[in-house]
Amino acid sequence: MNGQTMFHPFARVLHWLMAIMILAMLFIGAGMVSTLSEKHTWLVNLHKPLGMAVFVLALIRLGFRLTHRAPPLPADLPAWQKLAAHASHWMLYALMLAMPLIGWGMLSAGGYPVVLGGGVRLPSILPADPALFAWLRESHRYLAWLFFLTFLAHMGAALMHGLIRQDGVLRSMTGGRRR
């Protein structure tokens, strides 16, 4: 079979840009709720606009993914690994869309103005409700854990493809010469 071996360049740019942003978001989020220091304020002020940027890019990326073919996984990859690859990819898509929405909804339910900085304020998407706030806030926490664990699996698997199997899966996203 002489099929497509690389992701589209636009998909690769989006992947690596969002990888940096999402990883930064996970660290910013974990850090900002762990400290009483001045870092808290500037991390929160960074977390909100960066989160909305991830949401917008995730919508673009999902649209692109649904209209463009991704290179197929190697034919000799065990079935469970194929399943894990597909499931984790869709999990990552779901989380990169859900997390910003939950964050936005949680601020709305908490009665906070949703301020992105630079004079930009988003409307509330949910009524002020303390119980709803608490559910969303805790969901945001535990889904962030799930997000980070999925990222670890994704990175580990990508390195396994690149270093152990050397089957071109990692190169399909990094680009570069075929060896």
Next chain:
Amino acid sequence: MRDTPSKRPPNPIGRWALILAAVAGSAAAFGYVGGWLAPGRLSPAKMIDTLQANSGGAHPGYRRNHAKGICVAGYFESNGALAPYSSSPLFGPGRTPFVGRFAIPGGNPYAPDSSVPIRSFALRFDLADGEQWRTGMNAMPVFPVSTPEAFYEQQVASRPDPATGKPDPERMKAFFASHPETTAFLAWVKTAKPSPSFATETYNSINAFYLRDAQGERRAVRWKVVPDAASPGTAPAEGEKNYLDADLGNRLASGPLRWHMIMTFAADGDPVDDAASVWPDGRKEVDAGTVVVASVTPQDSGACRDVNYDPTVLPRGIEVSNDPLLAARSAAYADSYLRRTSEEGHLPGTASKKEASR
């Protein structure tokens, strides 16, 4: 060429180790940043745990500090005098409604009103354009300490002795002796008495902020609201534990209560980022208008119940200073708010909110 057999390195142990190191290293970095691998860090949870412990444990559904309070509503009548200094529409002439709360410090919602010589007043102004200004003010001119670390130490030092139910005076003395920044507060607190009324108190922002004008210039300020009410009211009966709410209700029955909002501008060299130091008298002051309290509601059913009076929620035209206590208040209030809303929402693992409906 995806269907060519993958070429595997002959001895992949080193490569597997590399992959493991990348995954474990990432997890460790996340653990450090999140604080799980940095147990010495002063976290919001650690601060709130300490406030809770000092209040005889958690009181589900209540704020972890300033737990005993009452909701009020009213409006701010701006006179326009501050408009040249802040671009916020709040300070143009006109009215802005607010949701407010009077309270006493401490985490015990059943503490006697006479237990502390300090009262607090929190306001959330709801601007017409959807912006908000939240401020939590206290009826004292200065904060005891300058940093969250020192505040934490103060809380640890003032933990009630199980034998007496009161803080150990020796530990308190040792704390104040090792914190010379507490001098101004100690001088004030010696003269302070629990006021029989919320209405007669002057409430201070304590932390400094910046006002930013329409030209983009910023100026450091502190604010206070100064009461019109002159009559101290009747002294509470000996041994009476709850008199502040009744006094407020009685006064409001004969009409709204008013405070003047006074902005004090720092002069060159005044400490902007230190809540433990007072600015000298004679600083420029601007009377921005009147805070009018019109009605009162118990806190378990009032609009203030679900408001986190985080002092860093600000409209355009007001900005935080670098006072480290502001970030700490924001972070700690958020933790307290999550705890009480989780109890309110009966989230799994939270204490029953039964007590709060009393």
